Amino acid sequence: MATSSERSPPPFPDSEDQELLESEEVGAPDSDDDDEGEDLFVSAINPEQLTKMDTTLPEIDQPSAISAEPPSEAMGDPLVEPVSHTEDKPASEAVSESLDDFVDLTNNETDAPGDAITAEIAITDATKETTEIALDEPSDDFVDLLGNETEVAREEVVTEDVTVEAVPDSSEAVGSITDPPSDDRTGSDAEQEVKEASSCPIIDTSIDSSASNTQQPPVSEKIADPLVDLISDAPPADVKKPSQPLTDLFEDEPSDLFREPQLTKSAKQPQKSLFDEPDEDIFGEPLGATSKKTLNVAGVEQKEKNVTTKSGGSDVSGIGGPLNDNFHPEPTDIFTEEAVTTVPSVVSTSSVTSKTNGVHSEEEADIFAEATVELSLDSPRNDRKKNVMTKPAASAPSLSVAASLSKPQSATLEELEEEEQEDKFDINISITNPEKIGDGMNAYMAYKVSTQTTLPMFRSKAFTVRRRFSDFLGLYEKLSEKHGPNGYIVPPPPEKSILGMTKVKVGKEDPSSAEFVERRRAALERYLQRVVCHPSLLQDPDVREFLERDELPRAVNTQALSGAGFLKMINKATDAVSKMTIKMNESDVWFEEKLQEVESADQQFRKIHGLVDSLVGHRKELSLNTAGFAKSVAMLGSSEDNTALSRALSQLAEVEDKMEQLHQEQASNDSFCFAELLADYIRLLGAVRGSFDQRMKAWQRWQDAQSMLQKKRETEAKLLWANKPDKLQLAKDEITEWEAKVTQYERDFDRVSATVRKEVLRFEKEKARDFKKQIIKYLESMLQSQQQLIKYWEAFLPEAKAIA
């Protein structure tokens, strides 16, 4: 909650801003349909900024105490605007337009909840109480926050009549906004019941609120109810794929921007350029965009750097920074996330109702990007605007929450699988030409990584880079650092093999080191293919850079024997210990069962891997013995004095020689196709378990925060009793902070859970598919060897018959 104090107080909306807002909205709807022209953004953005700059800057540093009132006051006005818009425009346009407003509204809302929280907590004890009650149920906070907001609104109602009137208006506007899309959808595609369902409660609430102008309390209840149900019913959102990346995206985004409200135009520059890409890359660039944006965010402090990172394509530290922000408690984020993820979906469905479902996800992706743009543009500078929008925020979160939560609930596995089908990206990676570079112990193997793709995110259709083994490890390190904590299953690369590599380094051209290199090459290829098959990982700039960039900075800390390696080992050990100490009372049977399944599968895979290894050993032995026998029979044939028999025996020797070859080949097939496949899956299952661990960690963090909050409350109660008002304020602040943390951690946990769930399902699907493919390959190799065997013996048969 470090940023909350910085969060600028909302001033009264002035007419100038409203107009600006309007102008922007007028521009946006056109682009909204499906091609979001960058120009539009640029144009929309620029005037805003210019004007906003003046207005916002002074307000930035105002203490948060002020924030208590202004937001609520602001609530009324902005919504009036959209309504008037809708009246002016033709129906369809009106919808999209007002939706656009909506996007804006939700953007602002990023602040609103935060403000609301601080405001309420600071001012009204009553609100706090409600929050406390809500805390009993883990995910109830959310509801409460919403409830609180409406309460704020209610207070406002008491104080200011004008706002009261504005509120119903706004909610009406909301109603009208949400209504058409949902209707359309029901009309056109019955399949999307999910979405409909998601929007339904919101519609109800909004309609309710509009219906009961004066009856505020019911409204809050209404909003709260469906949510409670939804939350208690289902662990949220393993579903919405498109929203997932977005979630990431928005986590850091707003907070960082808030922290840097002085963001100037120059900083804006890169952002604009950035938006070119999301627009071009239709298929789910959100993540790419995200990280880019985070780059920008990080670079906000140093604007020049920002520009360079943009053009250069990467700055590792830059990426790392903002990502870590994820873990900062940021209640606002949650709202942003939710709101933004859902709003665009509404937009897409409404504005693109004529479009098919298939297009849907793409649309969403685009819209996300767009939404991001608006958000990042608006929120930091347009504090005023933000405040203007506070009111809609009250209804927006309810919509978003309801939508995002109800979706997971009704989203079935089938739906997920449908999504999975879309996971196939047109990208083909092959690793060839392992080449030894250097001499002695400094020698290393470089591999040629060739990529063929039609994906627009890459600069060309085919490109090749040279990478060494540690680069692969480095890529994994980066990916697992970034995506691991979020519950993603990051495919692990093959292990380092000091022995194997030393052999290669020593440079003996013996078959075992050639085999080692080939084995590693194949393993690396499979590893990379797994990475690019992952929809989220493919979007990662590091992956792209790995595939595209000519020179990669040397990966560090991948040496097995280095200090970093040692540290890693220690970390692993502590992790293992903490894992043992964490006693998670699993609330979700699914995870429990899956974990068990994964663990037993891991065990069995290990066992079978050992067995296949021994099969390989035995097969090699057989090959060796066959060779011995062949030699011996050849000798026997040479001393046989019957010519025909002698001939037959030497033929037999030849056949046995070929058999030796067959056994040898089969042995390497066993090891290449089968044992390696198993080894891969042992590693992958390890990664799966890792994601479960991450979920557990998230849970632990949440629990810790909760108990901390409990402690703080107790302290507060004591202070209250002891009647020490000076310290009381501090305690209250702390409680606020921890409440926010709890909410955030809970969100985190839910999100990680959802990701893990999704990832595990994805992994299982991939596993089945991959396994089948590999097994068929393996069996075909066996088949071939048996066919060969038949041929050899059939050739031998007449020889045997010719023995006189």
Add this chain to the structure above:
Amino acid sequence: MTSALDESDKEKTRSVSVDLNNDASLLIDIPDALCERDKVKFTVHTKTTLSAFQKPEFSVPRQHEDFIWLHDTLVETEDYAGLIIPPAPPKPDFESPREKMHKLGEGEATMTKEEYNKMKQELEAEYLAVFKKTVQVHEIFLQRLSSHAILSKDRNFQIFLEYDQDLSVRRKNAKEMFGGFFKNMVKTADEVIISGIKEVDDFFEQEKTFLLDYYSKIKDSTAKAEKMTRSHKNVADDYIHISATLNTLSADDSTALKKHLDKLSDLFEKLRKVEGRVASDQELKLTELLRYYMRDIQAAKDLLYRRARALADYEHSNKALDKARLKSKDVPQAEEHQQQCLQKFDKLSESGKRELTSFKGRRVVAFRKNLIEMAELEIKHAKNNVTLLQGCIDLLKSN
């Protein structure tokens, strides 16, 4: 550990390591055998039209030791010195399957029930195969005797076949064992001594070098073939474990993979059966053939030794005659002795030549037959494997 062998099984597995001119006057087989601990009791069944036997058909119980006794008496009979005495059947060796069974029992905890049962089955099959093989070599020994023009008339052989009581051959005691060992030593030393004697017949000279060379080669081949089949068995055993583990894996799995794993487990189970057959057929057709002829060649070598001994004796008697003539003392005696030795040597040479020639023909025919059979079996099994693999691949691809 008791198991009985039934006829139909035996018929199938009868390896024709020897070409037997089955003359219907004396037919011998071992339709049944009983294994009690270390002892194997064979039922020797004879069907004959010869008047030397009291009944046309009879069965007698015999033990391995009885066979050895018969062999030894034949070897020791002076009259048969010019014949290749069929090699005595090797002692039944159930040690290896027993040991494996023991090991399996120890490792039971590490395996699933199913896996254990399969391994047990496999071992039992192996045990049975060893058992069958044992019966077979004993049967072949008798059949070779019965098909031999001279040996089939042997009195001891007839007693062996006809005497319906337990022969209760006295086991060799320690002294005799040692005696046998000593005799062997003497024989080896003797062989070295008489090897210096100049061979008078090119045929035997050639035969000797050939057999010596061949013996060492075939001995090596036998050992190598044995190793090969053993490692083939190991591969088949690995299949069992893999199949079983795949099965457990599929039991735990709840995804689409389950079906695939099931099929794969099935496939490995079937493959291991075929692979096991390949190994045991190789063993039967190849290793046994080589092993048998290794022993047969040893018997032929023994014949050569006996002949060489006779030659040495003859040379010796020649010298003795010369000495006697020089001293003019006991000349007729010496002359007689010299004549005897010459006669004996000539007789040995003559029958030896005949025996060795027939042995050569027999060997070629046996090799031909076994090699053809083995090739056919290999093809059959490989085709089986191909069908299994193809079926599995099709199944996997279809869904």
